[in-house]
Amino acid sequence: MKLVTAVIKPFKLDAVREALAQHGVNGMTVTEVKGFGRQKGHTELYRGAEYVVDFIPKVRIDIGIEDDVLDAVIESITTSAGTGKIGDGKIFVSELIQAVRIRTGEDGPVAL
Amino acid sequence: MKLVTAVIKPFKLDAVREALAQHGVNGMTVTEVKGFGRQKGHTELYRGAEYVVDFIPKVRIDIGIEDDVLDAVIESITTSAGTGKIGDGKIFVSELIQAVRIRTGEDGPVAL
Amino acid sequence: MKLVTAVIKPFKLDAVREALAQHGVNGMTVTEVKGFGRQKGHTELYRGAEYVVDFIPKVRIDIGIEDDVLDAVIESITTSAGTGKIGDGKIFVSELIQAVRIRTGEDGPVAL
Amino acid sequence: MEQITELSYALDTFYFLVCGALVMWMAAGFAMLEAGLVRSKNTAEILTKNIALFAIACIMYMLVGYNLMYPADTITPFIPGISLLLGAEHDVAAMTGDDAPYYSARSDFFFQVVFVATAMSIVSGAVAERMKLWSFLAFALVFTAFIYPIQGYWKWGGGFLDAAGFQDFAGSGVVHLCGAVAAFTGVLLLGARKGKYGANGSINPLPGANMPLAAIGTFILWLGWFGFNGGSQLVVSNFTDANAVAAIFVNTNMAAAGGVIAALLTVRQIWGKADLTMALNGALAGLVTITAEPLAPTPALATLFGAAGGVLVVASIITLDRLKVDDPVGAISVHGVVGMLGLMLVPLTNSDANFGTQAMGIAAIVGWTFVTSLILWGLIKAIFGLRVGEQEEYEGVDISECGIEAYPEFRSGS
Amino acid sequence: MEQITELSYALDTFYFLVCGALVMWMAAGFAMLEAGLVRSKNTAEILTKNIALFAIACIMYMLVGYNLMYPADTITPFIPGISLLLGAEHDVAAMTGDDAPYYSARSDFFFQVVFVATAMSIVSGAVAERMKLWSFLAFALVFTAFIYPIQGYWKWGGGFLDAAGFQDFAGSGVVHLCGAVAAFTGVLLLGARKGKYGANGSINPLPGANMPLAAIGTFILWLGWFGFNGGSQLVVSNFTDANAVAAIFVNTNMAAAGGVIAALLTVRQIWGKADLTMALNGALAGLVTITAEPLAPTPALATLFGAAGGVLVVASIITLDRLKVDDPVGAISVHGVVGMLGLMLVPLTNSDANFGTQAMGIAAIVGWTFVTSLILWGLIKAIFGLRVGEQEEYEGVDISECGIEAYPEFRSGS
Amino acid sequence: MEQITELSYALDTFYFLVCGALVMWMAAGFAMLEAGLVRSKNTAEILTKNIALFAIACIMYMLVGYNLMYPADTITPFIPGISLLLGAEHDVAAMTGDDAPYYSARSDFFFQVVFVATAMSIVSGAVAERMKLWSFLAFALVFTAFIYPIQGYWKWGGGFLDAAGFQDFAGSGVVHLCGAVAAFTGVLLLGARKGKYGANGSINPLPGANMPLAAIGTFILWLGWFGFNGGSQLVVSNFTDANAVAAIFVNTNMAAAGGVIAALLTVRQIWGKADLTMALNGALAGLVTITAEPLAPTPALATLFGAAGGVLVVASIITLDRLKVDDPVGAISVHGVVGMLGLMLVPLTNSDANFGTQAMGIAAIVGWTFVTSLILWGLIKAIFGLRVGEQEEYEGVDISECGIEAYPEFRSGS
Numbered sequence A, B, C: 001m002k003l004v005t006a007v008i009k010p011f012k013l014d015a016v017r018e019a020l021a022q023h024g025v026n027g028m029t030v031t032e033v034k035g036f037g038r039q040k041g042h043t044e045l046y047r048g049a050e051y052v053v054d055f056i057p058k059v060r061i062d063i064g065i066e067d068d069v070l071d072a073v074i075e076s077i078t079t080s081a082g083t084g085k086i087g088d089g090k091i092f093v094s095e096l097i098q099a100v101r102i103r104t105g106e107d108g109p110v111a112l
Numbered sequence D, E, F: 001m002e003q004i005t006e007l008s009y010a011l012d013t014f015y016f017l018v019c020g021a022l023v024m025w026m027a028a029g030f031a032m033l034e035a036g037l038v039r040s041k042n043t044a045e046i047l048t049k050n051i052a053l054f055a056i057a058c059i060m061y062m063l064v065g066y067n068l069m070y071p072a073d074t075i076t077p078f079i080p081g082i083s084l085l086l087g088a089e090h091d092v093a094a095m096t097g098d099d100a101p102y103y104s105a106r107s108d109f110f111f112q113v114v115f116v117a118t119a120m121s122i123v124s125g126a127v128a129e130r131m132k133l134w135s136f137l138a139f140a141l142v143f144t145a146f147i148y149p150i151q152g153y154w155k156w157g158g159g160f161l162d163a164a165g166f167q168d169f170a171g172s173g174v175v176h177l178c179g180a181v182a183a184f185t186g187v188l189l190l191g192a193r194k195g196k197y198g199a200n201g202s203i204n205p206l207p208g209a210n211m212p213l214a215a216i217g218t219f220i221l222w223l224g225w226f227g228f229n230g231g232s233q234l235v236v237s238n239f240t241d242a243n244a245v246a247a248i249f250v251n252t253n254m255a256a257a258g259g260v261i262a263a264l265l266t267v268r269q270i271w272g273k274a275d276l277t278m279a280l281n282g283a284l285a286g287l288v289t290i291t292a293e294p295l296a297p298t299p300a301l302a303t304l305f306g307a308a309g310g311v312l313v314v315a316s317i318i319t320l321d322r323l324k325v326d327d328p329v330g331a332i333s334v335h336g337v338v339g340m341l342g343l344m345l346v347p348l349t350n351s352d353a354n355f356g357t358q359a360m361g362i363a364a365i366v367g368w369t370f371v372t373s374l375i376l377w378g379l380i381k382a383i384f385g386l387r388v389g390e391q392e393e394y395e396g397v398d399i400s401e402c403g404i405e406a407y408p409e410f411r412s413g414s
């Protein structure tokens, strides 16, 4: 099993969720995060002092998936989350050695 | 070392923390997240338009542990976080190749 | 590639970001979290009832990096985030098997 | 009619309306105070309750409550006659003689109607975070139409309490105690919020979500109270009454100040900290204390009376919490326990009052409100149920009752 | 001058100032209501708009608007004469005879200026979350200097609508409808917020970020409305007028109460829930309904009129939403659609009014405001643009227009 | 006593009480403004300070301050006599002759007591986020009992500044400047907030957590200011005074409007954005400017004076920031720097004033307040310490001082 972590633009969340549903991915965990990267932050102004806000609101999606859908999932996120503009975000993949459904205690792919 | 990531119902946080303490787990990092899964969201109403809120508040717990307590920890979370109702959440486990305590620079299991 | 996850004191965020920049790390994802550990929480008082708040505000930084900078990155975080006082936080490292830049579809180290 | 009489009538009417508007503003104060002291998942619902209860109070009191409280005919000193809707405005023909009305009848209604809304606002806070919205509004319907007006008649409508010499200038008893007893019976039948008391007997604070709201609510109430007490003099248009109204403003303000400081010092004495919500409750306690007699005390004495209220409210909130009477905003303590203190302090400065009669008045108001409210809550419980389901309580009543979140963007956990 | 005349003059002036201050307070109400009903990323900007529009309204109305609305010379009953700045205060010499002024000229200006600010406040909510700040303020400049005052002249300045017998006591038409039409034309040229309507025709709610703010905004407006309607009687200093002002306070309050309950029950009937924002809009709808004639109805009738407004506002909000007229706060429905209802209800209780003339008045106000606003918005669009860029809209106008976040610590996503 | 005299007395008393209630409401304005402009971790504490300082001001001013400011006996024009508690209300016997009192003594106290609270409220904002709660309250105790009343005596109590012809109608100097100087000395001894100024001399904004609170705070202050300036005419009951009060309301409003627009345009000119907090400070600056003389200017001139204040406040805030005087809410600029502007503008419209005497008045108020405050802060620093520990400052004073979080659910980082 793999853990796919995607950091995307917040307003793309629904699009990604819908795209993933087509690959049988029906579970995910979403976190509000702030991202720092090539995309430049914006300048804010507070009481006469300008300052740069480097951290940009992003959404992080964590998805536990079976190995065989990995490529499809990456493809699907890339397409649905992409705008072609800087700051679209990243996908990180790591190995999952175990997954458990708390309600039933089931483990392995069936728990996803 | 393993990294155990559990997504649970928010009101179960204290129960899980207490259960884990019995296995010598005395550190964890908690994140407020929203989950999407089998558990259906609820309908909200705003100015005459109904809509479904799919994302349900959950709490994510990340715990770095030593290999030998993994089973006990999973067991303990499963028991303490379970209500038997849909949406109880998941446990994901991945390999940790390094852990460092910032204060002292110690690394390995002793840093957990 | 490695995924470095550091849990640090919130006010150290800028210092860490600047320190990492010197190692060519120019991307990271930041999450507001609460930590539980050796550092004791504080007592609060609400309408005549005292209670302990165990969870302390921390910031979690996730950074995808190339293998060869791992040691430098750990060193750099340890130095910049450390105060020497309890609660400075942890660094966890795990293996990244894939990284993709959504905008371009590039993968591997170049996507970081 | 002489021009000077008209002018005097106009001034008193205008004064009454201004004071009434200030009391109406207290509805916003209660709404904000309660919205600040509940958890965010229950905030939209408490706001809905507050605006709806105000509307219901206005309508029911117009339909039947006002005439019940100030009846044209009385059946006995205990039972007022009943009649519907508001009567006509004063006719110019009535404007002669010594007991000619000195302000508009409509302004009197306006001033009275915001009082019943105040009494009802007291209830919503105590039963917050767990009571069904529509069951609460059903209670409001009957409370504002009958329960409050009938005991109000006993004192302010010229019923038996008034005859007996019971003194309650602006309503520490008639308004605040009555509302608090209704709240208390509701809490009795409703039980505590889930998670408030641990299995092992522990008391778990469930902190309110938004302290600035609680603070602005308190400031609003403080401001509104000038209308509440100041308007209760009923006349301002002559030397004596103008002085009286001014004295009432000063005393009201001093009592609130005394309450704040006393509550803060009490808390500091015990825990070494400055509990903001206790300071806020202290202000309100000072105000409730002085409401029974805001005219007779000197400003210094008013400060001390307020301070007594401020100490008592802290003690009462802690005690009720230990007794597992779960009142998220402290309404029962502020308006009930301290309301009784206020009534019992009256004889110290007002020679028309005596302790026995004051105690009798308390007993009458508490007895009546307790019994009728208990029956009413009981009936509603039997028919509609009082409490939302366990699952709904966990998720917050905002979603189940209102289908809306108060801060839809902010909340993720809790 | 006789002392009694002076006193009467003083009382009326003071009453006018108090009522004006209450209406000024409505500016805070609109600001809070709108700040609560937009998303947090657009909150600082809507606050900036609200305080700036109030300031602009005050300045432009002083410079030219007031004299335009209440002209010394009139060119025709359609076109007022023009003159700049405020005239002098009444001279004591003018204080004789039957048509001697009975309150200060400055107090009259004060009462009037807060009305134009109210009209302008209506606009900001409807165009929220996407209109450029400076373009909006450019509109405010002309609207408060010319568009509002000229139609105001037609009725309150003694122009042709007044001559025709059009009845609009406190401004359901002159103030609320006029503001709503300006808002409506703005929305027409501006289009809906991104994401509000799906490609497939779906309607996506974009919930407001802060319900307590929306609630306190409504309570503020409710309170301020006592000044709005109560002050519109213009005199309080005699028996008849004092009674009238009291009746207006009562009716204003009852109509708001009726609006709350009707809106809540309507929503409950359809969805089984208690939509807080609809309850709040219900209160405002009740208030707008009664504003056209707050004196003549009995309190019971006022309640029913308010209730009619409460039902209509729910229907109107839903209908406009279906028609893809995107009004984040419901201003067009509350002030426009319900404003017309209020005007058409006048003949039911005021025998000086008839349906035909009321309809003509509506047509005149709507026609004038629609055409002039459309031209003005169009010009501004052509010169400066009306709408912020797509990127800015996604990120929120707080950052692009104000460079500040309303809740810099809280927001991370959305 | 003649009925007309009684009525006149009643009207003036009532007017005074209404104005006083509006000024009391400013306490809520300061509390909200400050709560909005601090970071969320310091919000509960600033609320506690605000309600507690108001209570302390009321009590100390009643105990000793009022008599000190308006002494029965004076020792010299510099030193008032001292006596405790409030005197008796006017006796009816005193109500004859030409210098008979024309309003209630208690209403005078009420109006005065809310002024001292205003002065003290100015201080809390400037020293926010780092000063110990109890040290601050200790300062409040002495400031409201002695420092403020003694300089108040110099002008309003008939002391040497009054004799010299210094003009300060409603307190740009006596109230605002005095409060601001106390604030300034506090900041001097306290130092800047941690993280405000970088080691390399950089200025780091520490944005306030809640802009809607800051905005409603400003609206509240704007409203309350009608009482502040309008009540300072002291009488309304005759033709001349009624006109004066009306003129004051208009000018107060226009100056605020001018301040908003000028501040917004200044900021826009420099940065191209619309800084909301500067717009809010602009409104307050306009109000402070006109407070020294709200009667004499025409409305157009009042607008310009307000605008001058609006420009100055922006310049002053930026300058003080560069000078590393860390004032989180801009209180020193708004009330101090702009207060001086207001005083120096008086001779332009009031022929009783001249620049020399105005400057002397400023020097006296600044000198006295600076020296006494510095000593007092210094003493408190030596005995209790002024500043919370570094760790407590990082975590926020809410937890260390109040043991409570303002938004316990929302905050996770920062």
Ligand SMILES: Nc1ncnc2c1ncn2[C@@H]1O[C@H](COP(=O)(O)OP(=O)(O)O)[C@@H](O)[C@H]1O
Pocket (backbone or CB within 6 Å): A007, A034, A035, A036, A037, A038, A039, A040, A056, A058, A085, A086, A087, A088, A089, A090, C026, C027, C028, C029, C030, C062, C063, C064, C065, C101, C102, C103, C112
């Ligand atoms: N090395 C990294 N590790 C973790 N997160 C990263 C890294 N680089 C970028 N990110 C995340 O991805 C987001 C987008 O990256 P950015 O460099 O701005 O643009 P792009 O994805 O188009 O290259 C950032 O805001 C950050 O949240």
Ligand SMILES: Nc1ncnc2c1ncn2[C@@H]1O[C@H](COP(=O)(O)OP(=O)(O)O)[C@@H](O)[C@H]1O
Pocket (backbone or CB within 6 Å): A026, A027, A028, A029, A030, A062, A063, A064, A065, A101, A102, A103, A112, B007, B034, B035, B036, B037, B038, B039, B040, B056, B058, B085, B086, B087, B088, B089, B090
């Ligand atoms: N494949 C997945 N990857 C990541 N998180 C998941 C996944 N499936 C479920 N979750 C998380 O677990 C929570 C519970 O899952 P759900 O399917 O609703 O119920 P259950 O755990 O009872 O099967 C979700 O809200 C989500 O946060």
Ligand SMILES: Nc1ncnc2c1ncn2[C@@H]1O[C@H](COP(=O)(O)OP(=O)(O)O)[C@@H](O)[C@H]1O
Pocket (backbone or CB within 6 Å): B026, B027, B028, B029, B030, B062, B063, B064, B065, B101, B102, B103, B112, C007, C034, C035, C036, C037, C038, C039, C040, C056, C058, C085, C086, C087, C088, C089, C090
């Ligand atoms: N085993 C663990 N797994 C995950 N996070 C941990 C673990 N132990 C500690 N942490 C995180 O690190 C933070 C600091 O740890 P703590 O034990 O308080 O101090 P120190 O880092 O000085 O040993 C905690 O607040 C928590 O967020």
